[in-house]
Amino acid sequence: MVLGLDTSAANCSAALIDRDGLIGARVEEIGRGHAERLAPLVRELMEETGVTAGRLDRIGVVAGPGSFTGVRVGVAFARGLALTLDIPAVGVSALACAARSADPARGKTVLAAHDARRDELAWQIYERGEAKGEMRLDPVEAVAGQARGMDDFILAGSGAMKLAAALGGGLEAAATEPPDPEQAARLAAEAQDLAPPSPIYQRPPDAKLPGGITPL
Structure with missing residues (x-):
């Protein structure tokens, strides 16, 4: 369980x-x-x-x-x-949760994007439920440029609507809820990797510990 x-x-x-x-x-x-x-x-x-x-x-x-x-x-x-x-x-x-919600059968390509503010998206592509490459952080228009070269995919995640707007419409955004x-x-x-969880940051945190140390 x-x-x-x-x-x-x-x-x-x-x-x-x-x-x-x-x-x-x-x-x-x-x-x-x-x-x-x-x-x-x-x-x-x-x-x-x-x-x-x-x-x-x-x-x-x-x-x-x-x-x-x-x-x-x-x-x-x-x-x-x-x-x-x-x-x-x-x-x-x-992003993996958004991709799974948008494509529960794991038979399609999903571009999952998180709204990272500052006109940027944290994003990753999933094909048949598997992540392709690492999560990236890019300006919205740069992600839209990558998406324009893709065929037959689903948009998902908190940044999906923002990306759909940058693409000029015509794409339905799925799984945009938390x-x-x-x-x-x-x-x-x-999961096969059972290492204890650590935060996945979209960018290095602004807050610092004493001595300028970035929080884990």
Whole structure:
């Protein structure tokens, strides 16, 4: 059984899945206050579904790109809970979640884009559910230029509408909502790399620790 978590955007959300499918989910649009709301939300979900923490085999958490604070809240909670339960915690990309939501059958090409502000997009291409290359951060128009050379693809992610506008219309944007915790759980269940999750930043954080050290 896998618990999926997302606090990378406006939502605070969690989902439980097993090999037969979705057991239950809670999704709340809160904007801020993820640190205060996440633990109670998970507890409420587990009480509603009758699932005890001891039945969890793995935890999946959306590790970014997304809100700096929200991502760190989710990753820290997942790591702490996994350590307590002695099970793996797995970080999954918000772009991978968007691609899976847009193409659940994993039979198409998806350009997943996160709105990184400053007229930039963090983006990645997925073909049949597999990432092609690393996540990139580029100006919207530069990503649009890359997309104009592609055939038959789906746009997904929080930056999909902005990219569709840059392309001049004619493309439907799918999966533009915050990451689905069910997809986070499914991606975590399939993961082979069980290293503890770390934040996936769209760009180096502006905040620095004493001595000019970039936060992990």
